[in-house]
Amino acid sequence: MTYIRAMTDPAAIPIIAYGPLYPYLDEALAWRFAVHAVAADADPEALPPQVREARALVSFGSVGASAAIMDALPKLEMIGLFSVGYDKVDVAHARAKGIRVTNTPDVLTDDVADLAVGLLYATVRHIAANDRMVRAGDWARGVKPALCGRVTGKRIGILGLGRIGRAIARRLEAVAGEILYHSRRPVAGTAYRYVADPLDFARASDVIIVATSGGPEARGLVDAAMLDALGPEGMIVNISRGSVIDEDALVAALAEKRIAGAGLDVFANEPHVPEALFSMDHVVLQPHQGSATVETRKAMADLVLANLDAWVSGRPLLTPVA
Ligand SMILES: NC(=O)C1=CN([C@@H]2O[C@H](COP(=O)(O)OP(=O)(O)OC[C@H]3O[C@@H](n4cnc5c(N)ncnc54)[C@H](O)[C@@H]3O)[C@@H](O)[C@H]2O)C=CC1
Numbered sequence: 001m002t003y004i005r006a007m008t009d010p011a012a013i014p015i016i017a018y019g020p021l022y023p024y025l026d027e028a029l030a031w032r033f034a035v036h037a038v039a040a041d042a043d044p045e046a047l048p049p050q051v052r053e054a055r056a057l058v059s060f061g062s063v064g065a066s067a068a069i070m071d072a073l074p075k076l077e078m079i080g081l082f083s084v085g086y087d088k089v090d091v092a093h094a095r096a097k098g099i100r101v102t103n104t105p106d107v108l109t110d111d112v113a114d115l116a117v118g119l120l121y122a123t124v125r126h127i128a129a130n131d132r133m134v135r136a137g138d139w140a141r142g143v144k145p146a147l148c149g150r151v152t153g154k155r156i157g158i159l160g161l162g163r164i165g166r167a168i169a170r171r172l173e174a175v176a177g178e179i180l181y182h183s184r185r186p187v188a189g190t191a192y193r194y195v196a197d198p199l200d201f202a203r204a205s206d207v208i209i210v211a212t213s214g215g216p217e218a219r220g221l222v223d224a225a226m227l228d229a230l231g232p233e234g235m236i237v238n239i240s241r242g243s244v245i246d247e248d249a250l251v252a253a254l255a256e257k258r259i260a261g262a263g264l265d266v267f268a269n270e271p272h273v274p275e276a277l278f279s280m281d282h283v284v285l286q287p288h289q290g291s292a293t294v295e296t297r298k299a300m301a302d303l304v305l306a307n308l309d310a311w312v313s314g315r316p317l318l319t320p321v322a
């Protein structure tokens with residue numbers, strides 16, 4: 001997508017780049033608007049008067065936009081989110097104040113699904129642990145790596161069959177023994193088996209891949225009972241949000257080998273990862289990299305810019321959340 005300057009000159013429109021964004025997006029915003037960079041941990045009530053004039057705010061998913069920052073910006077009309085997940089945006093507050101919110105769905109779906117599948121293979125086939133043992137010289141010293149399970153034939157349970165969940169399922173059709181899913185309700189137009197009860201779903205899965213949206217409704221959806229239902233041969237992959245799994249329960253289940261392994265891209269308190277996981281060879285850790293490819297980050301930035309363009313010129317927003 002080529003970024004085109006809108007008919008109305010927006011160069012004087014004050015906007016906020018909130019928290020660290022992404023160089024391509026930062027540059028395009030600076031070319032386009034009067035940008036104020038505001039750190040994610042800045043006190044909203046201490047913002048200087050010229051920053052309070054901001055009419056739009058662009059934010060990364062991990063930063064979002066709280067009610068406090070919205071209240072500190074009396075002229076705010078638009079929040080452009082550089083992520084699909086909007087769990088860190090107080091959407092109800094934005095709606096109540098008439099502030100529009102956009103996100104970046106679809107353009108990142110394939111890359112996030114790829115990482116989920118990569119984590120599945122890395123966890124089931126011990127790829128990260130075996131890499132470590134080769135580098136440490138253990139193989140050369142005659143250490144025999146433990147045999148692992150196979151991916152082929154596994155019953156894959158997708159928790160949250162949305163855009164990314166469906167893309168994961170499509171990728172795994174070629175190898176899975178069965179693909180089943182749990183969502184709040186059955187998804188129309190899919191042949192995968194729907195399991196309404198979360199514990200039955202966990203019992204019927206060899207691997208659960210968490211692909212729900214985050215936020216209060218999904219908080220702690222995967223709890224100790226669900227991990228026990230998954231069982232000692234079971235594994236879990238999470239590319240959704242750390243908050244969807246009870247992290248203490250997960251660490252305990254992994255430490256006590258009540259589940260067999262985990263591949264985790266997301267954590268409850270990023271960038272902090274429970275230290276207990278660092279020494280666990282049956283856990284594969286990623287620093288929230290689902291959409292972090294050159295191609296996708298550019299596509300996400302272009303979608304943020306296209307939504308801002310639409311807002312400036314009064315056209316319908318492309319991907320509105322509110
Ligand atoms: N690891 C990463 O870098 C990335 C993570 N994500 C996460 O993936 C999430 C999903 O993205 P999309 O598939 O595009 O969203 P989506 O809205 O298409 O799908 C979310 C699915 O989760 C289901 N769901 C929500 N709450 C649920 C609950 N309590 N119980 C059962 N199912 C529930 C919804 O019904 C929906 O089917 C995002 O909201 C974000 O949190 C997205 C992009 C990158």
Ligand SMILES: O=CC(=O)O
Nearest residue numbers: 061083084085291
């Ligand atoms: O976590 C990333 C997102 O786009 O949501």
